[in-house]
Amino acid sequence: MTPAPEGEDEASEALPAAPRPPPPPPLTSAEEEVVLRAFADGTVAWDDTEGLWSLEVPAEAWLGACLLVQDRLLHPLASLFGEDRSSSSGSIRLHALFLGGRTSSGVHVRADLLAIGPVTRSLWERIPWVVPFERETAEMFGIEFLELPDRRPLLLHELHPRPPMTRGPASAPTGERAPYPFRPVEGGSVYEIPVGPVHAGIIEPGHFRFQVLGERILNLELRLGYTHKGTERLFEGRAPGPATLLAESVSGDMSVAGAVAFSHAIERALDIPISPGAEASRGLLLELERVAFLLGDVAGIALDTGYAAGAAQANVLRERAYEALGNLTGSRLARAVVSPGGLRRPLRTEALPGIGATVARTSEALTVLHERLLDNSAVEDRLLGTGVISRAMAEALNLVGPVARASGVDRDLRRDRPYGAYRDHPVRTTLGEKGDVAARLQVKVEEVREGCRLAGVFLEGLGAEPTVAPREPVPRLREAAHGLGWVESPRGEFLVWVALDAQGTLSRVHVRDPSFLNWPAIERAVQGNIVPDFPLCNKSLNLSYSGYDR
Amino acid sequence: MSPDGSTRPEKAAGSERNDDAFGSVVTVAFPLGPRPALRAPGRTPRHQPGQCDGVGACAGACPNGALRVEGSGPGATVTIDYGLCLFCGLCVDACASGALESVAFDELAVRRRSDLISIHRAGDAAPSPPVLRDEVAERIGRLFAGSLAIREVDAGSCNGCEVEVGALTWPRYDLERLGIRFVASPRHADALLVTGPVTRNMRLALLKTHRAMPGPSIVLAVGACGIAGGPFVRSPQVENGVDQVVPVEVYVPGCPPSPMALLYGLWLALGKVDQRLHDGEFPFPAGEHRSNSGP
Numbered sequence: 001m002t003p004a005p006e007g008e009d010e011a012s013e014a015l016p017a018a019p020r021p022p023p024p025p026p027l028t029s030a031e032e033e034v035v036l037r038a039f040a041d042g043t044v045a046w047d048d049t050e051g052l053w054s055l056e057v058p059a060e061a062w063l064g065a066c067l068l069v070q071d072r073l074l075h076p077l078a079s080l081f082g083e084d085r086s087s088s089s090g091s092i093r094l095h096a097l098f099l100g101g102r103t104s105s106g107v108h109v110r111a112d113l114l115a116i117g118p119v120t121r122s123l124w125e126r127i128p129w130v131v132p133f134e135r136e137t138a139e140m141f142g143i144e145f146l147e148l149p150d151r152r153p154l155l156l157h158e159l160h161p162r163p164p165m166t167r168g169p170a171s172a173p174t175g176e177r178a179p180y181p182f183r184p185v186e187g188g189s190v191y192e193i194p195v196g197p198v199h200a201g202i203i204e205p206g207h208f209r210f211q212v213l214g215e216r217i218l219n220l221e222l223r224l225g226y227t228h229k230g231t232e233r234l235f236e237g238r239a240p241g242p243a244t245l246l247a248e249s250v251s252g253d254m255s256v257a258g259a260v261a262f263s264h265a266i267e268r269a270l271d272i273p274i275s276p277g278a279e280a281s282r283g284l285l286l287e288l289e290r291v292a293f294l295l296g297d298v299a300g301i302a303l304d305t306g307y308a309a310g311a312a313q314a315n316v317l318r319e320r321a322y323e324a325l326g327n328l329t330g331s332r333l334a335r336a337v338v339s340p341g342g343l344r345r346p347l348r349t350e351a352l353p354g355i356g357a358t359v360a361r362t363s364e365a366l367t368v369l370h371e372r373l374l375d376n377s378a379v380e381d382r383l384l385g386t387g388v389i390s391r392a393m394a395e396a397l398n399l400v401g402p403v404a405r406a407s408g409v410d411r412d413l414r415r416d417r418p419y420g421a422y423r424d425h426p427v428r429t430t431l432g433e434k435g436d437v438a439a440r441l442q443v444k445v446e447e448v449r450e451g452c453r454l455a456g457v458f459l460e461g462l463g464a465e466p467t468v469a470p471r472e473p474v475p476r477l478r479e480a481a482h483g484l485g486w487v488e489s490p491r492g493e494f495l496v497w498v499a500l501d502a503q504g505t506l507s508r509v510h511v512r513d514p515s516f517l518n519w520p521a522i523e524r525a526v527q528g529n530i531v532p533d534f535p536l537c538n539k540s541l542n543l544s545y546s547g548y549d550r
Numbered sequence: 551m552s553p554d555g556s557t558r559p560e561k562a563a564g565s566e567r568n569d570d571a572f573g574s575v576v577t578v579a580f581p582l583g584p585r586p587a588l589r590a591p592g593r594t595p596r597h598q599p600g601q602c603d604g605v606g607a608c609a610g611a612c613p614n615g616a617l618r619v620e621g622s623g624p625g626a627t628v629t630i631d632y633g634l635c636l637f638c639g640l641c642v643d644a645c646a647s648g649a650l651e652s653v654a655f656d657e658l659a660v661r662r663r664s665d666l667i668s669i670h671r672a673g674d675a676a677p678s679p680p681v682l683r684d685e686v687a688e689r690i691g692r693l694f695a696g697s698l699a700i701r702e703v704d705a706g707s708c709n710g711c712e713v714e715v716g717a718l719t720w721p722r723y724d725l726e727r728l729g730i731r732f733v734a735s736p737r738h739a740d741a742l743l744v745t746g747p748v749t750r751n752m753r754l755a756l757l758k759t760h761r762a763m764p765g766p767s768i769v770l771a772v773g774a775c776g777i778a779g780g781p782f783v784r785s786p787q788v789e790n791g792v793d794q795v796v797p798v799e800v801y802v803p804g805c806p807p808s809p810m811a812l813l814y815g816l817w818l819a820l821g822k823v824d825q826r827l828h829d830g831e832f833p834f835p836a837g838e839h840r841s842n843s844g845p
Binding site for chain 2: 243248
């Protein structure tokens with residue numbers, strides 16, 4: 001791979017540089033001083049609605065503040081996004097959330113940029129995984145990130161008359177396509193395999209460019225954005241209750257996680273209490289969703305090794321979990337059940353005894369299935385050493401969820417920032433070592449088993465308390481409010497940040513799907529593997545396109 | 551074949567204890583035999599004009615503009631678009647008069663978009679089911695003679711519909727036993743099954759995939775998104791439904807439609823079953839409704 005040349009002309013400037021960061025710029029003592037003074041002055045305040053320290057800095061201290069928080073306080077960057085406040089304060093506000101890792105703490109850094117021609121310095125030299133966040137914020141808010149090596153659009157494939165997340169009437173794309181140069185590959189026998197956006201299976205759309213020598217993958221480059229629906233903009237102006245349905249449709253195969261994360265954000269923002277019964281019900285739904293979801297990954301991995309019988313059996317178990325959700329809620333994906341304040345409707349008590357039996361049976365059957373998988377040398381041969389993501393790589397990309405745990409990174413929001421029913425019932429996490437497909441299968445199997453156990457625990461915790469959310473859970477506000485919700489979804493850390501105006505309607509919602517952090521992992525995992533092992537890498541990572549594109 | 555029409559896999563000797571954990575017969579008996587209904591209240595809203603007070607609380611509660619009330623009092627006109635409905639039940643929760651109820655009916659697939667829209671005007675006689683226009687059904691039934699090769703295209707869905715479409719291929723539904731299968735290329739397909747609202751960024755890919763499919767062919771628009779944009783309706787980044795881009799033969803409502811609702815839609819596409827929903831009216835309760843009966 002050749003590093004991009006220093007940008008003399010537009011075409012080469014648009015190309016991404018090699019992912020090897022140059023030596024980091026030293027913090028100037030002035031920048032460092034601003035942040036340290038903020039801590040000393042007490043302008044850094046604990047914000048209970050976010051569970052984070054809140055740090056507001058002048059625009060010129062943005063870079064310094066962010067780097068200090070990550071390098072000195074050791075909280076990794078979890079998200080970066082914009083908020084158009086030109087109507088109230090004449091600014092475009094930049095937000096960076098730093099959380100994750102083994103502490104329950106974190107920091108929210110804010111800075112206001114001028115609304116006209118907003119510009120700041122990119123964080124990429126010290127936080128390499130920030131690049132997609134800054135590319136999105138650049139195209140959606142018109143912010144220029146100086147030194148950002150990759151200026152290509154991320155989610156918008158067409159030109160827009162105005163950055164779509166800025167104030168004013170929603171702007172329709174013009175129909176003219178934005179240029180998108182792929183990284184060129186040269187060499188005698190090197191060839192390229194373009195795949196997608198329409199794929200061969202029943203899966204989401206995206207475009208992959210494989211650069212291959214023989215069967216060996218030299219490089220993979222992704223282009224996503226095909227499922228971009230402008231979801232974050234659609235939240236704006238809605239009441240929190242109905243908007244929960246949009247949160248369920250960010251990654252629709254994890255609708256409970258989306259609804260709970262969004263509801264937590266609203267409940268923290270508005271200080272709405274939740275009954276223990278509602279928390280236990282949510283915990284039960286979250287774990288049943290995890291069991292169904294991860295059994296799909298087990299089935300997919302078995303299928304892609306050619307072990308069709310194992311895949312069919314995993315799918316039998318998966319279908320049972322979806323039927324359990326359907327019997328509990330009337331919707332197999334438990335749609336329109338969780339709502340700010342509790343649940344929109346109670347779980348069907350008649351279905352509860354059956355759920356206990358289902359999770360117990362699933363756990364038992366999974367043990368049998370896993371033994372059969374491991375007992376099969378053909379399966380083993382395909383999984384061991386395939387699609388390796390080392391622990392160092394997982395940390396360098398700030399990966400989350402079972403993918404990170406399979407590489408030995410010990411993080412799980414259920415334990416690190418416990419919420420709801422997990423406060424009283426800690427999760428037992430499983431870590432892998434090698435970070436290959438075999439390790440990811442092992443971790444996912446264990447997480448299904450642990451999900452079954454937790455579902456059983458939460459089932460017992462369902463008491464006689466009311467679980468149903470009040471019809472109008474949103475009290476009348478006198479001033480604007482904001483809140484952060486977090487859930488360890490089946491794919492990992494799912495974050496929702498909300499801002500409400502004084503009328504109680506949503507003024508900005510940002511959703512950080514775990515796949516937004518995890519997608520770059522696939523480009524690393526496949527390097528040096530052969531093309532036929534790509535499906536195994538892909539299934540074991542199971543990344544959300546809709547969650548990334550929104 | 552067992553008497554209920556389901557296939558019964560043979561057990562290997564000695565593996566009895568192990569296989570009991572998976573259950574020996576899991577495949578539903580579709581199309582003949584009892585329907586495995588969810589043991590939970592339905593989510594399909596149904597309006598009974600006689601009881602309506604015309605207050606319009608239901609329309610105010612609908613998050614998606616799928617239900618409209620024009621006028622007020624007993625003279626109000628109530629319109630339900632099952633194509634845009636997310637089946638969340640908020641309208642029924644909001645109804646004080648009891649005119650709206652939730653029913654367990656999901657055989658909602660239709661051939662005409664207008665058949666998904668129920669309009670109740672004051673003074674209208676109770677709507678009678680119109681005669682099925684079955685020329686199209688017959689023609690498709692003859693052409694494909696009971697088999698269907700489908701290319702699935704996700705045109706920007708949230709991946710919820712993919713969970714349920716994918717479930718059709720699992721042992722519980724075992725689609726291939728019905729002569730229906732998913733193929734990897736549009737060149738091998740009789741039908742496109744399209745989910746998602748059709749994002750601006752998928753419009754061209756959908757058009758090209760449709761063009762690559764040899765005729766004669768049909769298109770199924772699946773889910774509230776595929777029919778009318780779903781929860782993303784009116785976003786400038788989406789096209790508000792598959793029929794805004796390519797012609798659609800069958801619409802399958804739901805958010806997402808369950809595997810049984812999808813099976814019904816596919817059976818309708820093959821002309822093997824009558825359409826149940828006409829001008830937004832469907833036969834319910836089940837006395838008038840024979841489940842999944844064959845032709």
